[in-house]
Amino acid sequence: MGFLDKGVDPADFERFKSEVNSQLKALTSEIRLKVTDSEAAARASADNASDIEEKIKSTKVGVDNAIKELLEYSEAVKEEVAGVKSLVEVAKTSVNEIKSLATKNESICAKAVELTDSISSASTVMSSELSVIKAALLEAQKLPDQVVTVTKLLDSSAVVAQDIEALLTHSMKKKSEIDELHKSILGTEVKGADGSVERVDGLVDSLNRAYGSVEAKVTALESEVDGAVKGVIEKYEADLSQDRERFESLISESKERYSAIDDEITGLLPGAMAAGLSAAYEKKKDDEVVSSEKYELSFKVAIALMVAVSLIPFGVDVFLLGWKGADLVQVIKDTPSLIVSILPLYFPVLWFAYSSNKKLNLSKRLIEEYTHKAVLGKTFSGLSNQIESLPRESVVRDELRTRLLFNLLQVSSENPGKLITDYNKSDHPLMDALENSAKLSDSVETLSKLPGFSMLAKKLATRTDELLSAQAEKVENGLATQEVMEKPVVKDASATTASVA
Template structure:
């Protein structure tokens, strides 16, 4: 379509150029003819022969102008008939026809003016003939008339060139018309073949495009309708599913919130009671292990204690007397002390740990019971109608629970970094007592008391030392007696 518009614009431009050139040439010709006529009227008194010649040339120019006008009229009719096909170019074709008619009418007017001028020239010729009879000295005027005739000839040539250029433009217009509208060609056999132009091709393409567009519109409307229905059904189904999902999840959230709210008060007590229960179970397991170890230590001590008795029984069975067997008993006991003392030490240590485990088990059990009963007591307190008693009891219950949980069971473990051996305990206490007495002796007024305590402590140590020495001496004496008896 763009190419067709360009071709149409080109044709209109050519027509405009033709009309402009014709108007210019006619106006020039008219002015020159009028000028020549006026000069001839003034000067050409004896130029009858030249006037006749000029008349003939003017008639030829008239005929050529008429032919050109007829050709232009034919072109106008062709263009008008062909452009009527398109509704979009009716106005342009009408304007072209009107312009061509105007051009034709203007050409006819010019021809009429030429005819009138020729008639006027003939009248003037007759008048000039009459003047020639009267005047004989008009050669100069005749020469001017000849020059005017030459000028008219020149203008006639210009008109011919204009007509030639108009024909060339007409040929170009015909070529453009043929290229646009096509042409029919007849061969030797009389068969007519039609060569379609660009306009037919454009019409075919336009029809195909219209068909495709109509088909696409139909398919698009069907597709739009089908997809709209499908999308509406999908959207409605999705909305229903989403609403159902939201409703289910809201109900689930509400139920979970209810459960959480119902379990929140129990969460604290349940966590505390489970922690206390785990610690209690660990202490119970430790208690069982310590008890087993303690029992094994007692059995070991009993076994070590039975060794001297077994030796004496064995010696009596082998023929020794009981007194002789008893004499060797202290030596056997002294030999068993390295095995007896560690087992005793282990038994005493396990005994202390067993007692500590009992206390810890009781402590954890007490806290577990309080934690488990807190929820029940809290529910019972909430059922009390009196608000004052309700708040007081609840605060007191919470305070007791916090107080009990704040107590650290580790405070029951004391002196864990000290030895459990009895002898080491005595020495440690003695050193602590000496340190305390030294500190007291530095205080004024307490020195005498400290000295008395030191003397008393020293006296007690001496008594214990003497007792130990006496026991050792007695054992040595018994050993010597046994040796003497064996020698005897």
């Protein structure tokens, strides 16, 4: 963009110059022809001169406007230079615009010089024409009005010439200012006395250096910012991991503490006692179940051993009859002695079976007792909730609660250990029989001492003696029968021996 878009166009100026020359020539020819024609031509020339003056004034106005635009452009350039310092990102674009502006300014200056030359030549031509006009006016002295008009025209032409010269001077000053502005913006090369060329930097060079330094600083700042951001992120991640670990540990500790407090609170609740007793009874019941299984196994083993010991005489008899070929009568005769000989084996097994059976029955009784108590403890919470659901003003509620608590205390106070009796006595069956016999004799003696029961005691004693005598007689008869059966066998054996001899 340049100021010639709104100022004087050289082609228009040349056309204007040619028109002025043609008009001056026409004016001269008309003056030479005749006075009247000269007067008309003078008037036309005066009119043309006034038109020319108006055009020159308009040209001056255009030049002034162009100069104002140049000043505005110079101010804009200065503002753009100041803006370029703050806007580094558009610096290169601004430099290109400044270069193009400088190029346009140079072309404008060249056109202004050409315009000045053309104005000078026009003023020269006008001066020569003025001399012609003066000669024509001398010849037309009879026409004072025309002379006065022509004189005024000359005066105005002189004024116009002075204005043109002043405009040329002002244009040269502006050109020098534009050149200085161009040098200050783009820089210049100074040639020394020795022929060396020295570069004087302008605003563009300063701007490039400032842009380079700013770019380097921005790069360094970006690296520093990246390092700082990485450090902050690493520190944040480390702090976050530590906080997460502390938070997780706090959560775990809080959960453990909550569980402990919850268990403690639950233990302090009314139903906790019943639950604790139920758990204890369940544990004792499980222990008794294990013991019962062990006692049952021991009883089965004892029964198997008793069967095995009882089969010993049968096995011996089968062995003697089948493999040794012994006599049947002799085998039957020796069987009682064999049975008596295995009694030391049979009685310990019998003792073991008797003890296991007794402990098994006790264990079953304890299991039932513990199960009953555990069931009552478990139902306490449900019954408590049912009682709590009753209306608070109800008398039955308090009575049921009291009775429930009483029953729980009564059941809990009953010790299952009372079922374990005679723990300081032996489990041997023979000892039990002797103890029962001693108890029976003591009971008989006690009854004999009572009035009215002595006859009963005597009858019991007599009956006992009769039973014992009857049993003793049966035993003697059995032994006698056995001796009778053994004698013929001995005689037959001796006879057989004699015949063989």
